[in-house]
Amino acid sequence: MPSDDDLCRGYTVHITFEARDVTEARDRAVMYAEALCLLRPEVSLLDTRLSPAEVWHRTEPTFCGQEGPEGELCTDVHRHPGFHSGPGLGSLSWGEGI
Numbered sequence: 001m002p003s004d005d006d007l008c009r010g011y012t013v014h015i016t017f018e019a020r021d022v023t024e025a026r027d028r029a030v031m032y033a034e035a036l037c038l039l040r041p042e043v044s045l046l047d048t049r050l051s052p053a054e055v056w057h058r059t060e061p062t063f064c065g066q067e068g069p070e071g072e073l074c075t076d077v078h079r080h081p082g083f084h085s086g087p088g089l090g091s092l093s094w095g096e097g098i
Ligand SMILES: [Zn+2]
Pocket: 064, 065, 066, 074, 075, 076, 080, 083, 084, 085
């Protein structure tokens, strides 16, 4: 009989790094997530989250993830200004723009 660990298919890895403030931490989190996703396409870019070290319950999304009119998800950074945009150059943009 499989254990609960054997039935789980989704896992999370936590990476700790230093930054001067939360703005720099957000920028670094985006760079680390994008780099890892380039190396390993099975990693979900839009599921990455940022939290203060050792405070796992205070997470915020790394990327926007807003759903567009055709079901695509915005891959711009969390709290970005302007229109939402899908993945890749020349992709669909939507929203009001700020
Ligand atoms: Zn967006």
